[in-house]
Amino acid sequence: MSAIAVPATTAPRSGWRQLLGFNLLSGILLGIGGWYLGHFIGGRITGANLTYYSETAGQNDIAIFLGYLLGVVGFLIGLGFANYPLKRLIGHPPSLAERESESLGLYRYFTLSTDHKVVAKQYMVGIGLFFFVGGLNAMLIRTELLQPNVHVFGANQYLTLVGMHGSMMMGIMTSGILGPFANWLVPIMIGSRRMAFPRIESFTFWLLMAGSVILITTIFFGGFQTGWTGYQPLGAQNTAGYDAYIGFFALVGVSMMLFGFNLIATIITMRAPGMTWSRLPIFVWATFATATLMLLAAPMLIAALLMGAMDRTVQTTFFIAGAGGSAYLFQNLFWVFGHPEVYVLALPGMGIVLELLPVFSRKPLWGYRLAVAGLLGIAFLSFFVWQHHLFVSGINADLRPFYMLSTELISLPTGFIFLCAMGTLWRGRIRLTVPMLFCLAWIFNFLWGGISGVFNSDVPSDITTHGSFFVMAHFHYTIMGGLIFAFFAAIYYWVPKMYGYKLNEKLGKVHFWVMFIAFNATFAPLFGLGFMGMPRRVVTYSAGFQGLNDWVSVSAYVLGLSMLVFIFNVVWSLAIKREPAEPNPWHSKSTEWQLPTPVPVHDFNTVPVFDQDPYPYGVEEKPSGVPSAVPAGGST
Amino acid sequence: MNTESEHHFRNVVLLWLLASVIATPIVVFVIGPGLPPGNGSAQAHGQVVDNTVLLALATPVTLAVLVYFGYVIWAFRERDPDTVVDGPPIRGNSSVQFWWLTVTTVLVLFLAGYGTVRLLADGSGGGQGPNPIATPAAFKSSKALQVQVVAQQWQFTYRFPAYGGVETHAIELPENTPIVFNVTSLDVIHSFWAYDLGVKADANPGENNIAYVMTRGPLTFHIRCAELCGVWHGYMFNSGQVVPHAQFVSWIAQQQQQYAPATKNNAPYSKTYFPQPVRRGG
Numbered sequence: 001m002s003a004i005a006v007p008a009t010t011a012p013r014s015g016w017r018q019l020l021g022f023n024l025l026s027g028i029l030l031g032i033g034g035w036y037l038g039h040f041i042g043g044r045i046t047g048a049n050l051t052y053y054s055e056t057a058g059q060n061d062i063a064i065f066l067g068y069l070l071g072v073v074g075f076l077i078g079l080g081f082a083n084y085p086l087k088r089l090i091g092h093p094p095s096l097a098e099r100e101s102e103s104l105g106l107y108r109y110f111t112l113s114t115d116h117k118v119v120a121k122q123y124m125v126g127i128g129l130f131f132f133v134g135g136l137n138a139m140l141i142r143t144e145l146l147q148p149n150v151h152v153f154g155a156n157q158y159l160t161l162v163g164m165h166g167s168m169m170m171g172i173m174t175s176g177i178l179g180p181f182a183n184w185l186v187p188i189m190i191g192s193r194r195m196a197f198p199r200i201e202s203f204t205f206w207l208l209m210a211g212s213v214i215l216i217t218t219i220f221f222g223g224f225q226t227g228w229t230g231y232q233p234l235g236a237q238n239t240a241g242y243d244a245y246i247g248f249f250a251l252v253g254v255s256m257m258l259f260g261f262n263l264i265a266t267i268i269t270m271r272a273p274g275m276t277w278s279r280l281p282i283f284v285w286a287t288f289a290t291a292t293l294m295l296l297a298a299p300m301l302i303a304a305l306l307m308g309a310m311d312r313t314v315q316t317t318f319f320i321a322g323a324g325g326s327a328y329l330f331q332n333l334f335w336v337f338g339h340p341e342v343y344v345l346a347l348p349g350m351g352i353v354l355e356l357l358p359v360f361s362r363k364p365l366w367g368y369r370l371a372v373a374g375l376l377g378i379a380f381l382s383f384f385v386w387q388h389h390l391f392v393s394g395i396n397a398d399l400r401p402f403y404m405l406s407t408e409l410i411s412l413p414t415g416f417i418f419l420c421a422m423g424t425l426w427r428g429r430i431r432l433t434v435p436m437l438f439c440l441a442w443i444f445n446f447l448w449g450g451i452s453g454v455f456n457s458d459v460p461s462d463i464t465t466h467g468s469f470f471v472m473a474h475f476h477y478t479i480m481g482g483l484i485f486a487f488f489a490a491i492y493y494w495v496p497k498m499y500g501y502k503l504n505e506k507l508g509k510v511h512f513w514v515m516f517i518a519f520n521a522t523f524a525p526l527f528g529l530g531f532m533g534m535p536r537r538v539v540t541y542s543a544g545f546q547g548l549n550d551w552v553s554v555s556a557y558v559l560g561l562s563m564l565v566f567i568f569n570v571v572w573s574l575a576i577k578r579e580p581a582e583p584n585p586w587h588s589k590s591t592e593w594q595l596p597t598p599v600p601v602h603d604f605n606t607v608p609v610f611d612q613d614p615y616p617y618g619v620e621e622k623p624s625g626v627p628s629a630v631p632a633g634g635s636t
Numbered sequence: 637m638n639t640e641s642e643h644h645f646r647n648v649v650l651l652w653l654l655a656s657v658i659a660t661p662i663v664v665f666v667i668g669p670g671l672p673p674g675n676g677s678a679q680a681h682g683q684v685v686d687n688t689v690l691l692a693l694a695t696p697v698t699l700a701v702l703v704y705f706g707y708v709i710w711a712f713r714e715r716d717p718d719t720v721v722d723g724p725p726i727r728g729n730s731s732v733q734f735w736w737l738t739v740t741t742v743l744v745l746f747l748a749g750y751g752t753v754r755l756l757a758d759g760s761g762g763g764q765g766p767n768p769i770a771t772p773a774a775f776k777s778s779k780a781l782q783v784q785v786v787a788q789q790w791q792f793t794y795r796f797p798a799y800g801g802v803e804t805h806a807i808e809l810p811e812n813t814p815i816v817f818n819v820t821s822l823d824v825i826h827s828f829w830a831y832d833l834g835v836k837a838d839a840n841p842g843e844n845n846i847a848y849v850m851t852r853g854p855l856t857f858h859i860r861c862a863e864l865c866g867v868w869h870g871y872m873f874n875s876g877q878v879v880p881h882a883q884f885v886s887w888i889a890q891q892q893q894q895y896a897p898a899t900k901n902n903a904p905y906s907k908t909y910f911p912q913p914v915r916r917g918g
Contacts, residue, residue, distance in 0.1 A: 155867045155868060155870060155871075156867050158870075159864070159867065159869070225864070225866050225867050225869075226864060227864050229864075231824070231825055231863075231864070233823070233824050233825075233841065234824040234825065234864070234865060234866055237823075237824065237866070321840070321841035321842030321843070321910070322841065322842055322910035322911075326842065326843075327824070327825050327840050327841055327842075327843075328840065328843070331825075361712070361723060362720070362721065362722040362723045363722070363723040363724065363725065363726065364725050364726070364727050365727075366726060366727065366728055366729075367727075367728040367729075367733060368727065368728070369728075370728070370733055390838075391762060392762045392763040392827065392836045392837055392838055393763065393825075393838040393840065393845070394763045394764065394765035394766070394819075394837065394838055394840060394843055394844075394845030394846075395765060396765070397763075397764040397765040397767075397768065397769060398769050400755065401748070401751075401752040401755065401756075404748055404751050404752065404755075405748040405752075408744045408747050408748050408751075409744060409748075411740065411744055412737070412740055412741060412744060415736065415740045416736075418701060419732075419733070419736050422701075422704055422705070422708070423726070423728070423729070423732070425705070425708045425709070425712065426641075426708060426712070426726065427640075427641065427644070427712055427723055427724055427726065428712050428723040429712065429714045429721055429722070429723050430708070430709055430712050430713050430714060431713075431714045431717065432709075432713065440705065440709065443701075443705060444702075444705075447698060447701050447702070448698075451694045451697070451698050454690060454694060454747065455687070455690055458686065458690060458747065458751040459751055459752075459755045459760060459762060460682060460683050460686040460751060460754045460755055460760035460762075461683060461686050461687050461690060461751075462762075463683060463760050463761050463762040463834060463835075463836045464672050464673045464683055464831070464834060464836065466827075466836060466862065467827055467829070467836070467862035467863055468862065531671070531672045532672065533672070533673070533829075533831040533858065533860070535829065535860050535861070535862045536862075536864070537864045537869060537870075538860075538869060538870035539870040540870045540871060541870075587720045616725075617722045617723065617725060618722040618723055618724055618725035619722075619725055
């Protein structure tokens with residue numbers, strides 16, 4: 001704990017002069033400049049060698065990739081990421097402290113911040129923004145599917161919407177829970193004052209934002225028709241819009257990898273005295289398991305995309321059959337990443353649910369070791385199941401029984417998580433607050449997701465359901481019904497501590513019930529549509545499916561409206577009503593609730609010492625719980 | 637376990653037994669026969685049986701979780717929200733954990749074993765790559781009809797090597813005949829999905845993907861591409877027919893005659909074809 005920075009002593013710039021520093025504005029300006037520079041260089045290189053030049057103007061992949069690359073570099077330099085290495089080179093390393101001053105106010109949120117709580121809030125707003133964009137895409141997709149024939153969008157626009165929706169949700173939401181909540185909670189829960197690598201922490205966030213903007217630029221280059229899986233050689237054949245997909249997912253991959261690395265380093269090395277492995281809050285364990293997946297899986301994705309980019313620019317043939325390559329290669333690489341990735345989406349939700357159930361049933365977590373075993377077991381097994389995405393592809397058909405077994409084995413550790421949830425509620429004193437409702441909904445939704453997953457894992461059954469709406473319904477139940485419901489549970493639960501204002505409980509309940517009912521009304525019929533033979537990602541379908549599709553579309557609109565209730569609640573509670581929250585409105589015994597609201601920049605004034613497990617409910621001797629050291633401010 | 641616990645536990649078990657006893661037969665005997673993909677072929681029927689077994693197992697498991705949570709939320713809800721009282725500090729129960737692990741392990745191993753047996757029996761209609769492991773004897777005999785499915789953006793073409801390599805856009809199959817589909821692609825990845833036959837096999841460029849199906853009586857079956865293959869993926873569908881043997885013979889003879897000029901110029905029959913790869917300029 002010796003490396004903790006002292007608060008700033010130099011006065012920060014004030015007023016409009018702040019705009020002249022290294023911040024989002026200069027980042028955007030340098031980013032745009034970098035894009036034009038890269039595009040110009042790319043054009044000059046390829047102009048000299050016409051074989052690399054594509055048919056139409058604006059479709060020069062080399063120029064576009066160089067534009068994205070230099071654009072991102074410019075953006076990051078503008079935000080100040082080059083300052084530390086450059087100053088270090090000339091012998092004047094800047095201290096962390098100068099960017100952590102509270103007196104900078106809102107300005108901190110538009111800069112490279114090394115305060116983990118600021119980065120967490122940046123993540124929350126940034127991810128919320130792109131989650132909203134991805135959700136709007138879903139609304140447009142459902143609008144097109146109101147009729148069995150093409151009536152609003154063309155086939156290309158439709159597939160671009162499908163691809164953007166999928167990429168945005170699968171890419172950005174990998175940090176959906178960890179971004180806001182692991183960044184905010186993990187250091188506090190383990191008694192640290194910061195992450196192991198604060199600059200990398202900020203770097204991962206701004207990289208994710210740069211990537212997201214790149215994905216949206218696909219609409220200027222003709223979109224892409226591959227969906228989020230980006231299969232080759234279809235990708236090689238796509239217009240330049242596919243370059244945006246590659247750029248986006250590669251940056252997401254780098255961001256995931258570094259984020260996972262940072263979290264692992266933090267959890268291993270930054271724990272306070274007494275915070276042994278068996279006293280880690282379960283959310284930290286879930287974060288640890290997820291971070292391992294992020295670190296180990298993302299490089300596969302980056303490799304696959306790099307090969308795809310080379311096929312498109314320097315005329316390699318990694319994925320071109322008949323020219324030495326194979327379409328199977330991309331599928332393999334993609335799903336070696338892709339299956340651990342869906343557990344990157346699922347595990348944090350489990351962590352949130354298991355963390356919150358003890359608070360709202362006022363009991364210790366039941367079967368702590370079993371829960372840890374479940375999380376680690378899922379993480380481990382998820383590396384050995386990827387070819388269940390390829391059961392009918394003809395690749396390694398002899399291994400299908402193995403992948404069927406390994407996939408079904410995942411239901412064992414998942415069952416541990418359910419058992420721990422069940423045991424925690426047993427004879428508890430259950431309070432149905434808004435976060436608790438979202439947690440219970442998680443259990444309900446994930447149950448259906450898991451049961452339908454058994455059908456997908458069984459090869460004979462999967463032969464019909466593969467590539468159909470059944471699979472679509474299955475993973476929306478696990479990801480939307482799992483990740484997103486846990487995400488909202490976490491928001492309603494921790495926002496009072498993070499922002500100092502409690503979200504309105506009544507509006508929260510309206511939000512929950514509308515969202516829960518509309519979610520099930522939207523996705524349950526999709527199981528039926530898949531069973532009846534409707535394939536995914538089609539712009540047209542049999543006229544006989546229209547009734548169910550219309551029902552699904554209308555339910556999806558209601559689901560979208562429930563998000564507006566949430567946004568209204570946020571604006572009402574955090575901007576208009578501004579009713580200060582109590583320091584511990586949920587009477588939780590976790591560390592973060594023992595700190596004053598708002599949590600000071602350096603979290604703890606003294607190093608906390610932990611001497612008991614994180615869920616001391618029902619223990620009479622130490623009702624105040626957690627760290628025995630006096631926390632900063634000494635409130636509560 | 638004290639008496640209050642036993643009382644609640646007994647209630648949960650009784651409720652679960654009641655719900656399962658009612659729901660499971662309904663699922664098996666009412667929903668089961670209507671499960672996809674129907675009884676259009678031996679493989680499709682096998683999938684229906686498989687789906688029924690899975691549902692019969694999934695129903696009590698799902699009900700166990702639902703009944704448990706429903707009961708617990710009702711029975712242990714906080715009746716006085718103004719007080720904060722902790723529940724008993726129960727941190728685990730090794731015999732519950734042991735039995736949970738045992739039961740779920742048995743279930744999972746049974747499912748994997750059962751799925752494997754069914755898969756290896758007749759291939760279940762799925763694509764098995766160039767060297768199928770699940771090859772019932774019927775598909776090796778000379779009675780088996782070889783049909784090549786050539787996918788390209790955005791249509792399927794069917795080629796019959798036993799009939800001079802004739803290529804057709806429509807497909808008819810003889811009834812009660814073992815059919816060997818050889819699925820390949822000329823450009824990107826497609827997937828040949830004959831829904832009513834229970835057949836799905838990805839079409840990969842440069843690869844031969846074999847799927848078996850044993851047809852039954854006359855039937856119209858629907859074919860869709862099940863792998864996103866570009867802009868007009870949504871339009872890549874047609875339908876085919878299973879017809880009596882005599883009708884098939886006359887149909888294929890007519891096709892041979894009609895396409896004779898084209899068949900002459902076709903590439904020689906092969907497991908895969910490599911058209912000139914169209915690559916992007918840069």
